[in-house]
Amino acid sequence: MPFIDLKSQYKALQPQIQERINRVLEHGQYIMGPEVKELEERLVAYTGAKYCITVSSGTEALLISLMALGIGPGDEVITTPFTFVATAEMIVLAGATPVFVDIEPDTCNIDPSKIEAKITGRTKAIMPVSLYGQAADMDEINAIADRHGIAVIEDAAQSFGAEYKGKKSCNLSRIGCTSFFPSKPLGCYGDGGAIFTSDEGFAQACREIRVHGQSQRYVHTRIGVGGRMDTIQCAIVLAKLDRFEWEIEQRKRVGGRYNELLDATGVARVQQRADRTSVYGQYTVLVEQRADIQKLLTDAGVPTAVHYPVPLHQQPAYKQYIGNDPMPQAELAASRVMSLPMSADLTEQEQDRVVAAVSEAMRAR
Missing domain, CATH: 3.90.1150.10 (Aspartate Aminotransferase, domain 1)
Structure with missing residues (x-):
């Protein structure tokens, strides 16, 4: 048997997926085509967050979020040591220092009771991971962050579709990031990801960063990256959303x-x-x-x-x-x-x- 059965899923959705891909091939807008906006609108409706910014991967979602917050050298970001390396990797690539907090033995998620002791004057964010598809104790984490005036970025690469106290993962804190890697609960057929927020200014910063910091064509208002999600990958996720x-x-x-x-x-x-x-x-x-x-x-x-x-x-x-x-x-x-x-x-x-x-x-x- 397969470890993850993507073939059965494809067989069930083959007509819809092929139709979606063919539509992109026909209009030829492979970068930032209409499916990008359509997917972002569908994901906003699903999560309840006000804004969704699709990006090239879950990893890139974390990096762009850190950049949009202005996190860099001299800053610290609290996170878990028990996660895929991308979580800490993006903190380091942003120029900041990851500060690790141990996990709960039963859920394997970050232990909120151990977070506050690690906060310093250099702490700019907490990045809990919703490991194995289940969110951490986000109320407690948000309360800690509020007391100290710092941001919370939910690394929800594994938990899109999960709920915490009736709210959707990716809409549990100021910022949520997810992945559409093929093996994820909602996956495309390559790399893809998304950032969620209800902060309009932050959303605009993320949109600019994902297209090389452009506020308009060839006007670069900030340092950015090439972080767009391909139109075809957006089309595939749209087909999968129906099921x-x-x-x-x-x-x-x-x-x-x-x-x-x-x-x-x-x-x-x-x-x-x-x-x-x-x-x-x-x-x-x-x-x-x-x-x-x-x-x-x-x-x-x-x-x-x-x-x-x-x-x-x-x-x-x-x-x-x-x-x-x-x-x-x-x-x-x-x-x-x-x-x-x-x-x-x-x-x-x-x-x-x-x-x-x-x-x-x-x-x-």
Whole structure:
């Protein structure tokens, strides 16, 4: 079975996707074509944020957001060490310093109770990650940020479609950033991403930065990047949006069923909080002797992945940012997490096979 089943999704949407792509090929506006604006309007309606700026990737969304905030050398941005490297990478590329805060052991998201102790006069933003498809405790994080007059950027690359206390991910703080990488809950067929905000001035800054800092053609009001999302990729996401609500419900159903089946076997897993939903960007369990378990599952024909085996504060490029603070929960999670096959099209038969293989592997280790 595939780890992520994109082929079944494509087969279900093939006519709509082909029609959308053909429309772009016919009008020939491959950069900033009409589908870009259409997608931004659809995404605004979906999230409830006032503005959406599509960009070339989720990574670029983070960088453009930091640039629009004016964050640079001498500044600090608080984030989690347990995430894909892009989160901290963009902080460093903006010229700022990432300050790591350990995670909650049950959700693997940043621990809000540990954030305030890391705030200094140089702190300009907090960048929580909505890991595995579930938002962090955004109310608490926003309250901390408000007390100190700093921005919050939700790295929602894995959580588009999830909710926190009835509000959509990407509309939980001043700024939300997501990714449309193919494996994400809402993915295109290449790279793509988006920035969300209800701050008009910030939105305008992001629009200018994504086209080399232009306020109008050949008038460069700020330093920018080439960060536009291709029209064809926007067209693909538009086609997928028509089935997205169904996919979210299916992902929640599949994730909930995994929870029931695995809880019955005693396998530890990442927990979901009652006041929020997860779109299960990955479905992740926690196991000892992970390499042995993975080999047994591979032998049984069940693919797995590890998100993420080495926390950022232990990565060679980022060790200099750790200071003297230990990150025991991030280190423990990195040694135990293992993701299982997950998609909206995963059948109950496939799911039963995965759970049976996991249970057998746990007994056999």
